Amino acid sequence: MGPQGRGGFTEFARTSAHRLCQTAYLLCGDWHLAEDLTQIALEKLYVAWRRIEHTDQPHAYARRVLLNAYLDGRRRRSSTELPGIDASALERRPDPSADPDLPDVRMTLIDALMRLSPRDRAVVVLRYWEDHSVEAVAEMLGMSGSAVKSAGPRALARLRGTLEVNPLVG
Amino acid sequence: MARDKAIPGPDVGPDGDVETDAESDRDVELEQAFRRRLDDEMAHHGSRPMADVVARAASRGRRRVLVRAGSIVASVVAVVAVGGAATLALQPGDTDPERAAIPVPTVARRTVPAADGGTEVARAALARDLGTVLSGLLPAGNWSAARTGYAPETGISAEVTRDDGLGPVGVVSVSLRPGDLADCRGALRTAGERTDEFGLKHNIKCLAPEREGQAVATEGVQGPDGIFRAQALYMSVGSGLLRVLWANGPLDGKFPQTGKPRPALTDQQGAEIARSPRWEPVARRLPATFVGTG
Numbered sequence: 001m002g003p004q005g006r007g008g009f010t011e012f013a014r015t016s017a018h019r020l021c022q023t024a025y026l027l028c029g030d031w032h033l034a035e036d037l038t039q040i041a042l043e044k045l046y047v048a049w050r051r052i053e054h055t056d057q058p059h060a061y062a063r064r065v066l067l068n069a070y071l072d073g074r075r076r077r078s079s080t081e082l083p084g085i086d087a088s089a090l091e092r093r094p095d096p097s098a099d100p101d102l103p104d105v106r107m108t109l110i111d112a113l114m115r116l117s118p119r120d121r122a123v124v125v126l127r128y129w130e131d132h133s134v135e136a137v138a139e140m141l142g143m144s145g146s147a148v149k150s151a152g153p154r155a156l157a158r159l160r161g162t163l164e165v166n167p168l169v170g
Numbered sequence: 171m172a173r174d175k176a177i178p179g180p181d182v183g184p185d186g187d188v189e190t191d192a193e194s195d196r197d198v199e200l201e202q203a204f205r206r207r208l209d210d211e212m213a214h215h216g217s218r219p220m221a222d223v224v225a226r227a228a229s230r231g232r233r234r235v236l237v238r239a240g241s242i243v244a245s246v247v248a249v250v251a252v253g254g255a256a257t258l259a260l261q262p263g264d265t266d267p268e269r270a271a272i273p274v275p276t277v278a279r280r281t282v283p284a285a286d287g288g289t290e291v292a293r294a295a296l297a298r299d300l301g302t303v304l305s306g307l308l309p310a311g312n313w314s315a316a317r318t319g320y321a322p323e324t325g326i327s328a329e330v331t332r333d334d335g336l337g338p339v340g341v342v343s344v345s346l347r348p349g350d351l352a353d354c355r356g357a358l359r360t361a362g363e364r365t366d367e368f369g370l371k372h373n374i375k376c377l378a379p380e381r382e383g384q385a386v387a388t389e390g391v392q393g394p395d396g397i398f399r400a401q402a403l404y405m406s407v408g409s410g411l412l413r414v415l416w417a418n419g420p421l422d423g424k425f426p427q428t429g430k431p432r433p434a435l436t437d438q439q440g441a442e443i444a445r446s447p448r449w450e451p452v453a454r455r456l457p458a459t460f461v462g463t464g
Contacts, residue, residue: 006228013227017220022212031218038220039227046231047238109207128204153197156204 009049012058013042020066026125027070029114041066063130067122067140112162119143120155127152292457293320296346299452301328304344307443309435313342324413325456331420332434340434341400341417346449348456349411351376351385351404357411358387358404369394370421389413391421401437403444410453414444 017038024034024041044065045058052061113121119141126137127148138148301316314331321327325347332340349357354376364372371392377385384406391400400417416435435443 010224010228013224014220017224018218021218021220021223022215025215026208026212031215035218035220035223039223039230042224042227043231043234046228047234049231109204109211124204128201129208153200156197156200159204160200 008053009046013045016059016062017042020062023063023125023130024066024070026110026113026129027067027118027122029110037066037069040069064140067126071118071122109159109163112159115162116155116158120151120158123148123151124155124159128156289457293326294318296452296455297326297328299455300326300344300346301330303446303448303452304328304330304342304443307446307448308342309439314338325411338419339432341415341420342434342440342443343415343417344443345413345415346407346410346453346456348409349406350409351387351406351411354385354387368421370399389415391415391417398433401433401440403440405444405449407449408453408456410456412444412449412453414440416440 020041021031021034021038024037025031028034028037041062045052045062048061049058052058113124116124122141123137123143126132126140127134132140134145134148134152137143138145141148143151297318297320298316301318305313305316308330312333314333316328316330318326318328324345327343327345329341329343331338332342351357358374358376362374366372371394372389373392374387374389376387387404389400389402389404390398391402393399399419400415400421402413402415405412405414416433416439418433
């Protein structure tokens with residue numbers, strides 16, 4: 001990669017890293033792991049940059065790599081682990097003093113998100129956080145469109161059930 | 171933030187269409203609520219510094235690109251090396267299994283450009299004659315049959331091995347190519363001192379003609395362990411340059427493990443072989459365009 005390519009990559013990475021990391025965090029529930037996933041995605045993007053820099057696909061490529069890294073990492077984990085659930089996240093509570101409008105909740109939405117199955121969580125994150133179409137999410141996750149279409153609302157309903165004492169709409 | 175205020179209830183009306191519309195509305199409302207709430211919560215997490223992540227990713231990506239490029243280069247080199255080895259293995263004269271068993275110690279086995287059939291035949295015949303003369307000049311002992319070869323740098327060559335019953339313990343080789351020791355350095359085409367690919371140190375000296383009565387050069391070969399491995403004598407024979415080398419084992423890095431191996435010949439025996447007039451008829455048949463023409 002020449003200096004121009006390196007500059008292009010750095011600029012893209014600098015502007016995209018934060019959003020990628022947020023997406024990764026919503027998938028895995030752990031900021032450290034999210035940073036690792038972001039790094040993996042950007043590293044692979046660097047290797048492929050010459051091929052994709054002149055397309056309008058860098059964002060899609062990075063998100064795809066991030067998602068694959070997350071799913072691959074989960075597959076490699078021991079079956080004795082509780083994949084996708086960060087134990088500290090379950091104990092995490094937002095600081096009520098930080099926002100007087102937030103009630104003294106027992107669980108945040110992100111905590112509840114971690115209680116979804118990894119695939120449902122991926123559907124929710126990709127559909128409602130990344131705003132991908134049903135077709136795009138289906139293609140990314142290797143699911144049928146109808147499965148994605150039904151999984152999204154079902155997952156949201158489960159979130160609502162989990163957060164009964166802390167409703168989504170306030 | 172009561173739930174009944176936030177989300178439409180799950181009650182279902184009797185009318186299917188109305189129910190579907192209501193469900194759809196609830197889904198949309200749920201999505202919007204989810205997005206708002208998620209944005210709020212993520213905003214609470216603030217912005218994480220990503221400069222280090224980006225720098226690490228670029229660094230590791232750069233390394234992967236370099237490793238990948240290195241792998242490609244290594245693969246190409248490996249293919250070339252295998253191809254070169256195959257070419258060497260198919261050199262004329264290598265079909266003799268005896269020859270393959272013990273490499274010629276003094277003749278570099280390099281890729282040789284294809285020669286026309288007549289030149290190859292002439293070289294093979296001349297090399298056989300070298301071997302015949304060499305075998306006739308050797309002192310008594312258990313010597314192998316002569317093996318012959320050719321390389322542009324050293325010319326045609328013949329080699330015999332002495333076996334003491336426990337394996338090869340000595341090698342004598344002779345090579346012949348055009349050259350005149352009157353211009354000693356030019357004829358030898360090599361530095362006075364050099365180390366070959368097996369770590370052997372070659373020390374070549376041009377001796378003044380008046381000292382020996384004729385132009386002579388000597389070559390001493392020392393192993394990486396400091397043990398003396400071989401001695402060679404260069405003589406002008408007609409228009410050719412003859413080199414006779416006697417070694418205490420193959421000079422291909424597989425040195426004998428004995429503490430102080432004996433040379434195949436004494437210096438006296440080696441000098442007598444090199445000065446033999448029996449080389450002259452062979453040297454006279456050496457074609458002028460013999461070396462380097464493939």
